[in-house]
Amino acid sequence: MIGKSLRKLLIQILLSALFSALAFVISPITWFQWGPTKAFPGQHMVNVLAGIMVGPLWASLCAVIVGTLRIMFGVGTIFAYPGGIPGGLMVGILYMLLKNKFGSRKAIVLASLGEPVGTVFIGGTISWYIVDPFFGSALYLKFGGILFLYLGWAFSSIIGCIIGMMLVLALDKIGVLKFVE
Numbered sequence: 001m002i003g004k005s006l007r008k009l010l011i012q013i014l015l016s017a018l019f020s021a022l023a024f025v026i027s028p029i030t031w032f033q034w035g036p037t038k039a040f041p042g043q044h045m046v047n048v049l050a051g052i053m054v055g056p057l058w059a060s061l062c063a064v065i066v067g068t069l070r071i072m073f074g075v076g077t078i079f080a081y082p083g084g085i086p087g088g089l090m091v092g093i094l095y096m097l098l099k100n101k102f103g104s105r106k107a108i109v110l111a112s113l114g115e116p117v118g119t120v121f122i123g124g125t126i127s128w129y130i131v132d133p134f135f136g137s138a139l140y141l142k143f144g145g146i147l148f149l150y151l152g153w154a155f156s157s158i159i160g161c162i163i164g165m166m167l168v169l170a171l172d173k174i175g176v177l178k179f180v181e
Helices: 004-030 041-053 056-072 080-102 104-135 138-143 146-173 176-180
Strands: 032-034 037-039
Touching (some): 056 080, 080 104, 138 146
């Protein structure tokens, strides 16, 4: 019989691989162009699933894996990293902080709503000020202002976080979250 911590680690590895594979498989059919970026609601859905079910660091790892694969196969850009990692990190941290205070269901909703905050405001700002200047300020030339970048990423992130939230709430209702915690 394996110990509880080893069991949890194996579940985190398995689910992280599953979430990364899911996001990659749906990426060619669920992205849209937004200036020089390729917005991907599926990543935001996976950020919610992973952030809640495996935690912030594993969710961030999923975003790195998916971002790397998307870039390698041409359905992503370098903006996949700042567009994916902060959202999963934010969801995971919020869920950890809120689940004991508010209970599982309310924490799922509140943590899911943190995904657009992480993606749009943290990831978007990193993209605008740190990543974009290395590429000749393509975002500035296309949009002329950071609010337009935020708008496209918010659209992608909100769609993904709502789908992810509904999936996690359904999984919680049937008892799956108790199995992974």
